[in-house]
Amino acid sequence: MVAQLSNAAIRDIETVIHPYTNLAKHREVGPCVLERGEGVYVWDSEGNKLIEGLSGLWCTSLGFNNEELIEAATSQMHKLPYTHIFGGKSHDPAIELAEQLKELAPMEVSKVFFACSGSEANDTQIKLMWYYNNAIGRPERKKIISRIKGYHGVTIASASLTGLPANHADFDLPLPQMLHTDCPHHYRFAEDGESEQEFSTRMAENLEKMILEEGPETVCAFIAEPVMGAGGVIVPPDTYFEKIQAVLKKYDIMFIADEVICGFGRLGEWFGSQAYDIVPDTMSIAKALTSAYMPVSAVMIPEVMYEAMLDESRKIGTFGHGYTYSAHPVGAAVALKTLEIYKRDNIIGHAQNLSETFARRVKALEGHPLVGEGRNIGMLGAVELVADKATKRSFDPKMMVGAKANEFVQKEGLILRNLVDSLGICPPLIISEEELNLLFDKLETALDNTERWVTQEGLRSA
Ligand SMILES: Cc1ncc(COP(=O)(O)O)c(C=O)c1O
Numbered sequence: 457m458v459a460q461l462s463n464a465a466i467r468d469i470e471t472v473i474h475p476y477t478n479l480a481k482h483r484e485v486g487p488c489v490l491e492r493g494e495g496v497y498v499w500d501s502e503g504n505k506l507i508e509g510l511s512g513l514w515c516t517s518l519g520f521n522n523e524e525l526i527e528a529a530t531s532q533m534h535k536l537p538y539t540h541i542f543g544g545k546s547h548d549p550a551i552e553l554a555e556q557l558k559e560l561a562p563m564e565v566s567k568v569f570f571a572c573s574g575s576e577a578n579d580t581q582i583k584l585m586w587y588y589n590n591a592i593g594r595p596e597r598k599k600i601i602s603r604i605k606g607y608h609g610v611t612i613a614s615a616s617l618t619g620l621p622a623n624h625a626d627f628d629l630p631l632p633q634m635l636h637t638d639c640p641h642h643y644r645f646a647e648d649g650e651s652e653q654e655f656s657t658r659m660a661e662n663l664e665k666m667i668l669e670e671g672p673e674t675v676c677a678f679i680a681e682p683v684m685g686a687g688g689v690i691v692p693p694d695t696y697f698e699k700i701q702a703v704l705k706k707y708d709i710m711f712i713a714d715e716v717i718c719g720f721g722r723l724g725e726w727f728g729s730q731a732y733d734i735v736p737d738t739m740s741i742a743k744a745l746t747s748a749y750m751p752v753s754a755v756m757i758p759e760v761m762y763e764a765m766l767d768e769s770r771k772i773g774t775f776g777h778g779y780t781y782s783a784h785p786v787g788a789a790v791a792l793k794t795l796e797i798y799k800r801d802n803i804i805g806h807a808q809n810l811s812e813t814f815a816r817r818v819k820a821l822e823g824h825p826l827v828g829e830g831r832n833i834g835m836l837g838a839v840e841l842v843a844d845k846a847t848k849r850s851f852d853p854k855m856m857v858g859a860k861a862n863e864f865v866q867k868e869g870l871i872l873r874n875l876v877d878s879l880g881i882c883p884p885l886i887i888s889e890e891e892l893n894l895l896f897d898k899l900e901t902a903l904d905n906t907e908r909w910v911t912q913e914g915l916r917s918a
Contacts, residue, residue: 574609577753603639604619821900838880840878857877
């Protein structure tokens with residue numbers, strides 16, 4: 457098998473560990489090597505042209521060859537390619553970026569802490585929550601509640617918040633302070649006849665039960681993505697966040713909005729929180745902050761927390777946290793240019809306008825024999841494949857139907873991502889209406905091919 461692979465593929469197999477890849481299967485099939493990108497398209501080493509329908513990993517909002525971003529990076533490289541911001545050092549792009557982010561945020565923000573990834577941002581959130589509660593004399597408040605199927609990263613603490621089995625199994629996770637409440641997926645988990653509002657009420661009641669069982673005085677924060685991404689693109693049911701926020705308020709528990717995917721126009725608003733009237737206490741951002749041209753993330757810190765950090769700093773002598781690449785000047789320059797383009801080109805308005813086509817096309821797929829649910833908000837969505845539409849029965853996970861569907865998708869010249877048996881859709885926000893329709897046409901053909909394969913293999917009865 458390996459002998460048929462290209463030289464590059466063999467070199468890859470012998471050298472590279474691929475995240476979220478079946479490493480054993482990878483030795484047989486080899487990598488898909490991408491060589492270049494333009495607009496919403498990428499080309500692989502075989503010369504195939506593919507629509508990048510997941511924006512890489514939900515991040516390249518401005519597509520793949522944005523000259524202005526490249527220019528912003530190169531001119532900053534020439535000027536000052538690197539400085540850290542430890543020990544009080546600073547630079548203009550960091551200052552300017554922090555100012556702009558404070559202004560854009562959907563809540564009052566005092567200061568901005570920069571990092572390089574969503575995992576680092578969420579790890580920082582956890583550390584700051586503990587630090588803050590120690591500082592204000594509530595050292596027993598250390599538990600953080602996230603949700604089953606939530607995704608918050610892979611470092612030890614952020615992976616503990618993540619609510620997916622593969623991130624915990626045999627990694628000795630989650631850490632004991634991290635708890636997981638229900639996944640608010642109405643299609644999957646609602647009881648017969650339960651409306652979205654009733655389901656949301658039940659979700660909030662279960663959260664309250666968990667808080668009471670644990671002891672409210674031991675819980676410091678709740679973390680949520682406005683729309684769960686890697687867990688399957690799960691759009692929250694009506695009134696969900698309103699009810700969850702009421703419970704958190706009651707017990708003085710902070711809301712951390714993980715806007716790593718939803719931020720910067722993905723849901724048709726600057727931030728996902730605005731789409732659901734969430735007023736978070738703190739926020740993690742990354743990905744589309746630079747359209748992924750540079751790895752930059754940030755934590756938006758409220759004044760109460762900053763005050764406590766000041767006190768700790770006086771007591772301890774320093775704020776003992778930060779990364780070599782925190783506020784990397786090239787990353788900050790690219791982020792500034794990205795924000796400028798979002799504003800100047802009304803990228804968020806464009807996403808809003810296209811979301812109707814997205815919704816119409818994704819809903820229409822519910823007529824397909826394989827699709828149980830087609831869901832979206834803004835430019836983020838998924839189709840969930842089921843063995844039986846009437847009963848919503850899923851395929852046996854061992855059949856890997858989602859993975860096979862993803863292969864058919866790629867054969868059609870489209871890149872999506874299968875999240876178990878849901879196919880996530882998250883194209884660059886610069887996509888045109890014509891390209892978006894083409895994406896859905898390709899997906900439809902791929903689903904037809906998957907359906908034929910499912911029938912041939914007799915997988916419905918398996
Ligand atoms: C909502 C969310 N939070 C955090 C992360 C982790 O980000 P990273 O992979 O940059 O560490 C991701 C990654 O996809 C994410 O989707």
